[in-house]
Amino acid sequence: MRRSLLSMAVGLAVAATGMGPAIADEFSVADIEVEGLQRVSAGTVFSALPVNIGEQIDEGDLADALKSLFRTGLFTDIQASRDGNVLIVTVRERPSISSIDIEGNKNIETDMLMDALSGAGLQEGQVFRRATLERLELEILRSYIAQGRYNARVKASAEELPRNRVAIQLDINEGSVAAIQHINIVGNRDFSDEALLDLFELQTSSWWTSLTSADKYARERLSGDLETLRSFYLDRGYLDFNVDSSQVSISPDKQQVFISIALNEGPQYTISEVNLRGDLIVGEEELRKLIPIEEGDVFSRATTTAISEALSFRLGREGYAFANVNAVPEPGEGNTAAVTFFVEPGKRAYVRRINFDGNVSTRDDVLRQEMTQMEGGIASSDRIEFSKTRLERLGFFKSVDVETVPVPGTDDLVDVNYSVEEQPTGSLSASVGFSQDSGVILGVNVSENNFFGSGKRVSFGVNVSDSVKSANVSYLDPYYTVDGVSRGFSLFARETDYEEEDISSYLLDEYGGRLTFGYPTDSVTRLNFGVGYTRSNIKEGVFTSQEVRDFILDEGDSFDNYFLFGSWRRSTLNRGVLPTDGYSHSLNLDVAVPGSDLTFYKATHKTDFYFPVTSTGSWVVRARTELGFGDGYGDRTQMPFYEHFYAGGYGSVRGYEANSLGARATNAENDFSDPDPFGGNLLTEGSLELIFPVPFAGDSRTMRTAFFMDAGQVFDTDRGFDPALNEVRLSAGVGFQWITAVGPLAFSLAKPLNEKPEDETQVFQFSLGQTF
Secondary structure (H helix, E strand, O other), X not given: OEEEEEOOOOOHHHHOOOOOOOOOOOEEOOEEEEEOOOOOOHHHHHHHOOOOOOOEEOHHHHHHHHHHHHOOOOEEEEEXXXXXXXXXXXXXXXXXXXXXXXXOOOOOOXXXXXXXXXXXXXOOOOEOOHHHHHHHHHHHHHHXXXXXXXXOEXXXXXXXXXXXXXXXXXXXXXXXXXXXXXXXXXXXXXXXXXXXXXXXXXXXXOHHHHHHOOOEOOHHHHHHHHHHHHHHHHOOOOOOOEEEEEEEEEOOOOOEEEEEEEEEOOOOOEEEEEEEEEOOOOOHHHHHOOOOOOOOOEOOHHHHHHHHHHHHHHHHHOOOOOOEEEEEEEXXXXXXXXXXXXXXXOOOOEEEEEEEEOOOOOOHHHHHOOOOOOOOOEOOHHHHHHHHXXXXXXXXXXXXXXXXEXXXXXXXXXXEEEEEEEOXXXXXXXXEEEEOOXXXXXXXXXXXXXXHHOOOEEEEEEEEOOOEEEEEEEXXXXXXXXXXOEEEEEEEEEEEEOOOOOOOOEEEEEEEEEEEEEEEEEOOEEEEEEEEEEEEEEEEOOOOOHXXXXXXXXHOOEEEEEEEEEEEEEEOOOOOOOOOOEXXXXXXXEEEOEOEOOOEEEEEEEEEEEEEOOOOOOOEEEEEEEEEEEEEOOOOOOOOHHHOEOOOOOOOOOOEOOOOOOOEOOOOOOOXXXXXXXXXXXXXXXXXXXXXXOOOOOOXXXXXXXXXXXXXEEEEHHHOEOOOHHHOEEEEEEEEEEEEOOEEEEEEEEEEOOOOOOOOEOOEEEEEOOOO
């Protein structure tokens, strides 16, 4: 016979658990049975019910046990009964959540709302608690209010479904963001309302601010503006500045916001003295060179913070990676303040491990080759940062970040973690491209600056265009030895129809090869030396110019030339692809040595400077120059015409057709067309660019735009076309570069500024894909 013991309906336990009538006597529990379970396992009930078989229990023990079971939150009703000495627990489970639907939200993403529901225990398959849903409803509403949506509405409902399930529905009416009608600043004396309001991200409502949403109130944006205001005053010496209050009022229709800010400027402080205190590991005289402020200067928190960072970095060069430098202003008499830099170098730190992350394709050893900071050595901030710069110069990575992390349990060991994001470094496929210089480009190529992640540069392929048919293979190992000596070789065969490139009509057929070695003289400078051989064959075209005919008549049409060449390059560019800071100088000399059919030399000098004009490096000034000169020696009075320099086109003087500048060739008899460009033995080029972020594009590491001005000309001193300033051509325009997965894309819109009637101009120029 079953006897009711306790239930949630009545009794003393109602206040705590909802359980009722007492039992008359205690009994020994012979067994425990649980009834009413659907999803909750019996094991869960037994683990939460502190009653064991064989235990002697009474009314109080059973009440406490059911309270413990009720606290699990899994049940809405619990009853206890007795059948002999068998304890029977009957439960009614809370409903489970079958589905969650959210409608009406636009400014807070559904995924974010789902994450919030999940964090509160509301997700499909979980137990449903109405109190939690009501609390979350309020939190979502608060999120919209923080966005300035004071008329937002959130309604949550739960529909009961068969098998003890519920479907949750969240209906959201986000409303509109209240517009800022007025911002009132009180207490400012030294700066006008207009000057201070110009600092704010929040602005009062107007046709323009409504387009930019600057007039939409949000609590976080106001907090940010107040912090900007505080920094503005502290950077100008107002040490006592304080925002006394900020009040936000809302119109009755909840569509307009009125902001009032009360501030206390206080006096402006100047610096009375500058002191250094603490453990000065580096000499005080050297540290003071890093402190550009002096007595009488207006105090600036931004300046003292920058000085503290510079001092910390200087200590980091000595291995004190955990150095801490604090600038403390001490107000004195007459609105002056003594600034004291407290130096705490801490312990000298050593590098335990150098770790790399993100290099999916590039091997670790390729990155380790660029490290100037060694494992086991003193942790030097200079070497750590310079290693980061060397990684960026490789051109393999879109971004490189470094973090120095203390080793847990030690006070003198750090791990240096480099995180890289790889980017395309070449092409490993059949290629199709187009260039205005060479026309359609077709071929099968492999060109990779980081061949299978080895850091080696490999290219080979066969290409055909309107003007060039070529086959080539090249290889360069930048770390042929552990000391950074490089070795490379190249073989090529190329047939060029210069008539197709709008140059004098002749065909040049060449093949040959080169062997090179490179030697680093310091961390940013290299010397390269090598030998080479070229076989050149010239064929006349339909209307070959008089100069080409004269050359073939005097020298012949086939030549074997042996070369010695060398180059010097110094580069501090911060990245290998699309740099934003640093410079590059290079000097190259090629000499066809005695024993060659033609003895001559070519020398070129290139410079490339990048000057950031903003702290983020998004706006950069670039200056580029290129000078080239060639001539014969020995019994040769001039360099071969097919080795001439050419100017004009993309990468040279934009706005003029490719290779079109310079003196023209002399037409052959019966050739009544315009004379073709013939190039020259003296090249002068220069360019000035203002690089700026690509509008509506966030990634400045793989694309850039620039305003530019180009200047250049090619002269032929052998034919009397000597350098003259009035012959230099100028152009100006805008250009775009993008490093894509299939190769570089570049184009420009340029206007020639001083073209002459015989010049061939071209406003739009572009290149898609790569020529090899």
